[in-house]
Amino acid sequence: MKRMRVAVIGGGHLGQIHARLLKANADVQLVAICDPQPLVQQKVIQQFDLRAVGDARKIIDEFDAAVVATPTTLHHEISRDLLIAGKHLLIEKPVTSTFAEGLDLLTLARTHGNVVQVGHVERFNPAIQTALGRIGTPRFIESQRLSGFTFRSTDIGVVQDLMIHDIDLVQWIFNGFPSEVRAVGLSVFGQNEDLAQARLEFPCGAVASLTASRCSYQPARRMNIFGTHGFASVDMTAGKVQVVEVPSWIRGREFDFFSLSSEQQAFIREKLFTEVLPKTELPIEPANAIELEQRDWLQAIATGESPAVPLTSGVAAVRTAESIREQAMAHGWMNKEPQMQGVFATPATRFDRQVDPLPAILQAPQRKVA
Numbered sequence: 001m002k003r004m005r006v007a008v009i010g011g012g013h014l015g016q017i018h019a020r021l022l023k024a025n026a027d028v029q030l031v032a033i034c035d036p037q038p039l040v041q042q043k044v045i046q047q048f049d050l051r052a053v054g055d056a057r058k059i060i061d062e063f064d065a066a067v068v069a070t071p072t073t074l075h076h077e078i079s080r081d082l083l084i085a086g087k088h089l090l091i092e093k094p095v096t097s098t099f100a101e102g103l104d105l106l107t108l109a110r111t112h113g114n115v116v117q118v119g120h121v122e123r124f125n126p127a128i129q130t131a132l133g134r135i136g137t138p139r140f141i142e143s144q145r146l147s148g149f150t151f152r153s154t155d156i157g158v159v160q161d162l163m164i165h166d167i168d169l170v171q172w173i174f175n176g177f178p179s180e181v182r183a184v185g186l187s188v189f190g191q192n193e194d195l196a197q198a199r200l201e202f203p204c205g206a207v208a209s210l211t212a213s214r215c216s217y218q219p220a221r222r223m224n225i226f227g228t229h230g231f232a233s234v235d236m237t238a239g240k241v242q243v244v245e246v247p248s249w250i251r252g253r254e255f256d257f258f259s260l261s262s263e264q265q266a267f268i269r270e271k272l273f274t275e276v277l278p279k280t281e282l283p284i285e286p287a288n289a290i291e292l293e294q295r296d297w298l299q300a301i302a303t304g305e306s307p308a309v310p311l312t313s314g315v316a317a318v319r320t321a322e323s324i325r326e327q328a329m330a331h332g333w334m335n336k337e338p339q340m341q342g343v344f345a346t347p348a349t350r351f352d353r354q355v356d357p358l359p360a361i362l363q364a365p366q367r368k369v370a
């Protein structure tokens with residue numbers, strides 16, 4: 001079989017991870033890493049024994065597909081040229097800085113028939129997949145995604161940088177887009193928010209409460225999922241899942257807990273998470289989620305099927321991120337005079353809390369990861 005010729009655009013933190021995995025993939029010929037920084041180019045030549053090129057357009061005829069791992073504000077401009085040139089793309093998250101840019105890429109990809117995967121890598125996290133199989137229909141989700149300040153991705157705020165992973169996950173899990181968004185945020189260092197909290201309500205009634213910070217003294221990537229049949233607590237960093245599966249005799253309210261004697265109540269209190277609502281830690285097979293993501297994308301190119309995280313999902317996540325940011329910017333801190341608003345003490349701008357109906361172009365059905 002002919003190997004897929006792939007270029008990596010952007011040789012920073014994520015670009016190097018992609019390059020390492022692509023180089024080890026026997027189905028891929030990694031052609032070059034494209035990055036304008038001389039120091040990065042030197043590193044690529046030494047560590048990867050690969051060609052380093054400043055501008056991908058110089059070698060446009062030498063690859064069939066590319067991973068775009070540049071700063072987010074460049075994703076649109078770079079991906080645009082590549083789509084028009086007929087390249088299949090894996091674009092890192094967030095797919096674009098704005099919803100309008102995302103829609104533009106969507107139109108181009110439809111016109112030119114490119115296969116585009118977006119780097120919402122948590123979809124491939126086996127811990128999430130395992131948790132979802134054990135709790136019935138998810139109804140309420142709370143997530144925390146916290147990191148220290150890395151000085152990377154400062155071209156965007158924490159909603160697009162970190163929370164976007166959880167936005168994509170909840171939109172996928174609840175199979176829809178929020179109809180109502182509330183949010184607050186705070187900026188610590190620069191021109192964008194560094195902390196944010198959002199409450200998303202979905203048309204089916206499901207609710208997600210998302211917290212993200214990139215100036216936290218304790219890193220964490222956690223998600224608690226409450227479903228019709230139980231609860232799962234997922235530690236996405238450690239790849240650990242604890243579940244509480246609620247037995248049918250409790251779900252069916254087969255007897256009245258409140259008529260129990262005090263001894264029986266004491267027994268239940270003591271045995272609550274061992275016998276009544278048994279808590280179990282589930283075994284998780286370790287997996288490299290970025291490698292699975294790349295393989296899914298290459299498979300989609302080979303078969304012409306939709307990748308697990310199509311461009312529509314990436315653009316929809318950007319749209320929700322924009323709504324969250326708008327809400328955070330519009331939030332009024334009422335106890336100060338003059339009134340402070342948004343993630344800074346900026347002049348007031350009003351935003352409607354209701355989200356506009358989703359454009360039809362984003363309503364394509366989504367495939368679950370196998």
Ligand SMILES: NC(=O)c1ccc[n+]([C@@H]2O[C@H](COP(=O)([O-])OP(=O)(O)OC[C@H]3O[C@@H](n4cnc5c(N)ncnc54)[C@H](O)[C@@H]3O)[C@@H](O)[C@H]2O)c1
Pocket residue numbers: 009010011012013014015034035036037040054055056068069070071072074092093094119120121152153161
């Ligand atoms: N999937 C994930 O979990 C994850 C994690 C971190 C970052 N990201 C995303 O990956 C992207 C890159 O982030 P990073 O942390 O690797 O950033 P980084 O700053 O480490 O690397 C970006 C690289 O792009 C290069 N670059 C700038 N302009 C370019 C151009 N015109 N052509 C080619 N290269 C160019 C820079 O020189 C730099 O080396 C961002 O969109 C970020 O949001 C995703």
